[in-house]
Amino acid sequence: MGRAKVGLVPLVLLGLSHRTAPAEVRDRHTVPQARICDALRALGDYGAINEAAILSTCNRMEIYADVADFESGIAQIKEFLTTYRSMGVDDFDKYLYTMLGAEAVEQLFRVASGLDSLLVGEPQIMAQVKDALRLGEEVGSVGPHLARLFRVALQAGKRARATTAIGSDFVSLGAAAVEMARRHCDVAAASCVVVGAGKMGSIVAKHLSARGARSIVIANRTLKRAQAVAAELGAQAVGLEMLPDIVHHCDLLITAVGRGSLITADMLQSVGAACRPQPLLIIDIGVPRDVEPAATHLPGVVLYALEDLREVIDQTLSGRRAQIPAVEEIVSAHVGEYIRWYRTRGAAPLIASLKEKAEQIRSAEIEKLFARIPELDEHQRQLVIATSVSMINKLLHAPVTKLRESAARSEAVDEAALVQTLLDVDAFSDRLQRQLDARTAPLFTNAKDA
Incomplete structure (x- = not known):
């Protein structure tokens, strides 16, 4: 699975948490804060991993990675866990979960919103997600893909706490420990x-x-x-x-x-x-x-x-659990927003190709126009060029918008076919020529009168 197709989100998540692993296993595989930077550098040595971030808390250890392809990315993260964290095959089979693409995006947003915490809605996780992003950016293991992912996750978490009661009546682990003690002594x-x-x-x-x-x-x-x-x-x-x-x-x-x-x-x-x-x-x-x-x-x-x-x-x-459906709606909305952004981002090379083709047409039509009206002075020529650039931008608006919408809806796009569909070269050239003739007619008249 490569990146040539627009729409794929090449994100892999491997992790374990309080939902899948007992405390002694989580203790064994927690990455201490002081060692996260070294761990991220080690992950960067693997060829299939383009970007990586580690979220390691008292109740989870999750590795998020932008990968060249899913199969190689998963294999290399497991190799990292085996060599760097001494994780055995038994731990892989019993405790480790793997999520791909949109599922991995949703998991991070659920974590940041407090839905996946041992204490639902606890506030510390927001700071921990922010720290994971900060450390990744400091090391250079987080690039534009994961940086956007983590920032949208933080937006989802902030909105969940601002518009619902998911974080109300907060109970810390310390308070829960004392309550447990009260029940037994x-x-x-x-x-x-x-x-x-x-x-x-x-x-x-x-x-x-x-x-x-x-x-x-x-x-x-x-x-x-x-x-x-x-x-x-x-x-x-x-x-x-x-x-x-x-x-x-x-x-x-x-x-x-x-x-x-x-x-x-x-x-x-x-x-x-x-x-x-x-x-x-x-x-x-x-x-x-x-x-x-x-x-x-x-x-x-x-x-x-x-x-x-x-x-x-x-x-x-x-009481706080009653807020979960509302928070899940917020998470879903932000997941959709992020997926659309990523797919639109994937359309960037196609948009560049479209604009390049349009620029070739514009340049050719300008040369033909100047050949027909050689008497235009330099100032007039510059006006014509500026006018042609403005026309190109207006003519490209509809096809570029259509391309972005296609990318946001689709999992795969054929570049050559899409450019040909959105930009009919002959029709585009005719439209540009007609508009240039109409705009430059006064210049032509002035040049003849002179």
Whole structure:
């Protein structure tokens, strides 16, 4: 499948998300923000990939690529995933989805509009789509095709949030984690530890404080940052090196760092042996996961991860889900707009060919006219030339419009046949000659009188 035919959208999407892959698989294949630029450069080394962008978040990893042809493009992206991300064949078969053309366009627009998020309508995805575009443009892996695609996706997301209630009553992962904790323990009587003092950790701490937690300890790699958050809430701040000690003295631990096995099963091994009235409740919302999965099987430990929050989220977002049909209409409209733009863009070479042929006719008719009226001075000749250019533009308006409309409707166009159909050379030449004669008659009369 090549690009010679107008109308094809040579876009490939390969990805995995919370809908297709469990957390441990997503953790394994998440592309850290610091490595996305290197990954894009590596993708650029593949011959079938003309443009590429990577959207990597806590719940998805998607590669969008403008390709020379679908078959080669898919094969080379899979090769990239195998070599650069160590993705095995089993992961391809079980978790990876592939979308082509308009389907891939629609997926990005659904993502930007919040329809494909774990938290429907969540606002962070807009910034993440914008970052994917920015990084691609910085590296040079995003060209005019993907740049337009991502910008229209952002327009769709902005319109969805401005004209519907898809983003109303926003519930963050941090709030959902605290709600999950409330369902399994008495937060007001709990000694709580929050691991991470970033944006998500701060949200968790504030929600715990709002629910009247008995005590809150904030553990962070940078103690100064933990102290700043703790000061607002009357909490205690410690460094991460204190984790092995404090996990044994808390009732609830919520972690939101995303460093991968920050809290090991060995660290929690002795929790079950301690005389505790209730098990230690751990809620891990880090991506990658902060708590080693083996901790799930430890006595005295109850561990919940990101995917376990789905029920809490679904119940909280029932009102927002009522907005989905309206947002889907917005997505559909923007997909149609983008497809029409791409197909019209594909007609550009044909329009150039049409204009080139018309210019040849114009030049030939001007030479014949000047041969018939040699007495015209230089000023008069320039007036005739300017008039002929204006005539050409008017005569071309209808066929160029027809060509754009044909390209927007069609999947394939025969260039030679279309130019011949839209521009009948003999008829075009006759029309131009008649109009030139009518416009230059006064000049001819003036020249004779002189």
